[in-house]
Amino acid sequence: MSDKTVAILGATGVVGTQMLVSLEERGFPVGRLVPLASARSVEAGRVVRFRGEDVPVELARPEAFEGVDIVLGAASDELAGKLLPEAVKRGATCVDNSHAFRLDADVPLVVPEINAADIAGNNGIVSNPNCATIIGLVPLWPLHQAAGLTRLVVSTYQAASGAGMAGLRELERETRAVAADEPMGQTDPFAHQLAHNLIPQIGGFDEMGYTSEEMKMQNEGRKIMHLPDLRVNCTCVRVPVARSHSESITCEFTRPLSVDQARELLEAAPGVRVVDDPAAGVYPMPLDTSDQDLIWVGRLRRDLSAPEGASALTFWCCGDQIRKGAATNAVQIAEHLL
Numbered sequence: 660m661s662d663k664t665v666a667i668l669g670a671t672g673v674v675g676t677q678m679l680v681s682l683e684e685r686g687f688p689v690g691r692l693v694p695l696a697s698a699r700s701v702e703a704g705r706v707v708r709f710r711g712e713d714v715p716v717e718l719a720r721p722e723a724f725e726g727v728d729i730v731l732g733a734a735s736d737e738l739a740g741k742l743l744p745e746a747v748k749r750g751a752t753c754v755d756n757s758h759a760f761r762l763d764a765d766v767p768l769v770v771p772e773i774n775a776a777d778i779a780g781n782n783g784i785v786s787n788p789n790c791a792t793i794i795g796l797v798p799l800w801p802l803h804q805a806a807g808l809t810r811l812v813v814s815t816y817q818a819a820s821g822a823g824m825a826g827l828r829e830l831e832r833e834t835r836a837v838a839a840d841e842p843m844g845q846t847d848p849f850a851h852q853l854a855h856n857l858i859p860q861i862g863g864f865d866e867m868g869y870t871s872e873e874m875k876m877q878n879e880g881r882k883i884m885h886l887p888d889l890r891v892n893c894t895c896v897r898v899p900v901a902r903s904h905s906e907s908i909t910c911e912f913t914r915p916l917s918v919d920q921a922r923e924l925l926e927a928a929p930g931v932r933v934v935d936d937p938a939a940g941v942y943p944m945p946l947d948t949s950d951q952d953l954i955w956v957g958r959l960r961r962d963l964s965a966p967e968g969a970s971a972l973t974f975w976c977c978g979d980q981i982r983k984g985a986a987t988n989a990v991q992i993a994e995h996l997l
């Protein structure tokens with residue numbers, strides 16, 4: 660297989676930095692790396708580290724995509740919307756982490772463990788789903804295949820780094836300020852203090868009272884699993900955790916599915932690790948799932964509240980949203996493009 664010229668749009672951010680690691684770890688055939696970021700980074704002479712070498716950051720602009728085979732997008736919706744069509748015009752195929760194209764009819768939205776076959780229908784852009792959606796769907800998929808998923812009730816506990824480098828730095832700053840009993844000051848990018856707190860808002864609210872992040876679980880979940888009628892009720896909460904999102908998921912099915920059957924399916928599922936011995940205090944936690952690629956599942960049990968005869972289960976899962984929720988999933992898609 661010939662080596663590829665790979666550009667990373669947003670190479671200095673949380674996701675872009677992880678992409679460099681994932682490309683290297685997975686032995687992706689990168690012939691030339693083109694790390695792209697803002698004028699701030701270029702003027703500061705920033706470099707990124709790739710395969711033991713420092714590679715200078717270049718300015719993200721249309722001409723930077725000349726000769727590029729694959730673009731991994733790790734920038735804002737606005738920047739992706741502006742620059743990725745320019746990359747496509749120049750012959751590149753893009754795997755984008757932003758929300759800009761996810762629901763476009765001609766853009767596949769892909770979790771490779773679920774719908775890798777959709778990649779073939781791309782017109783130059785494949786979208787990577789929302790991180791919380793990926794983390795929930797990887798374990799839900801084998802259960803759906805066995806029993807027919809109809810409804811989800813989800814609560815997410817999303818790490819500060821989900822809000823990028825700025826979110827991670829802010830949690831660190833606030834934690835130090837609390838410990839030193841200093842004034843908190845401005846809490847940007849969060850609307851409220853996150854240290855020693857929970858914030859039940861990620862994104863803006865719609866007229867029904869749901870946030871944009873909450874609606875991604877429904878809208879992106881329907882598209883990825885090809886389940887247009889899936890019913891989803893999601894609540895997304897920002898928590899003072901550095902890395903790794905956690906989710907409590909209750910799922911209803913058309914056909915019976917016992918806890919034991921579900922456990923067996925999850926143990927055999929790609930991308931999943933069952934960590935479930937509550938009596939011994941063993942269950943997934945974000946500290947343990949950080950910096951690895953599997954979605955850990957535990958606290959698997961029958962939904963006590965389900966009506967007589969209904970088929971419903973509840974579980975808890977955690978996954979690294981920067982890895983499987985973003986960079987690793989994108990590199991997996993790029994591997995399929997090869």
Ligand SMILES: NC(=O)C1=CN([C@@H]2O[C@H](COP(=O)(O)OP(=O)(O)OC[C@H]3O[C@@H](n4cnc5c(N)ncnc54)[C@H](OP(=O)(O)O)[C@@H]3O)[C@@H](O)[C@H]2O)C=CC1
Binds near residue numbers: 669697701733820
């Ligand atoms: N963080 C996460 O857990 C997840 C993020 N995503 C998505 O991935 C994308 C990247 O997120 P994340 O890595 O967290 O964000 P960061 O804020 O950490 O990084 C943003 C990147 O974009 C670059 N950038 C910002 N402004 C410009 C500009 N004007 N011109 C060129 N480059 C610019 C930055 O470069 P510079 O350093 O020069 O400013 C940096 O490389 C977003 O779409 C996000 O929604 C998806 C899933 C999970």
Ligand SMILES: N[C@@H](CC(=O)OP(=O)(O)O)C(=O)O
Binds near residue numbers: 789
């Ligand atoms: N919004 C997510 C991370 C993210 O960037 O998601 P999206 O790519 O859907 O905007 C979080 O804050 O945890």
